[in-house]
Amino acid sequence: MPVFVKKLLTWGSVAFLIYFVAFRPDGAAQMFKAIGAALIAMFQGFGDFLTTLMT
Incomplete structure (x- = not known):
């Protein structure tokens, strides 16, 4: 993509x-x-995933 368009x-x-x-x-x-709220929910889900991996 040309610089001008960006x-x-x-x-x-x-x-x-x-x-x-x-x-x-x-x-x-x-x-x-x-x-x-969407970002918080995403990070909460990611944290829950990592917690589940560790236990």
Whole structure:
């Protein structure tokens, strides 16, 4: 992928994130809460897997 396209996608993503947080703060907060909960669940499952391996 050309460097220009990567930069364009990166800056576009940053601009969308800023727009989303500025104009839809409640929706952005709910989205980040959901992402955080999903990450916590994934790490909890990974920890449970490792614990099961050790016992």
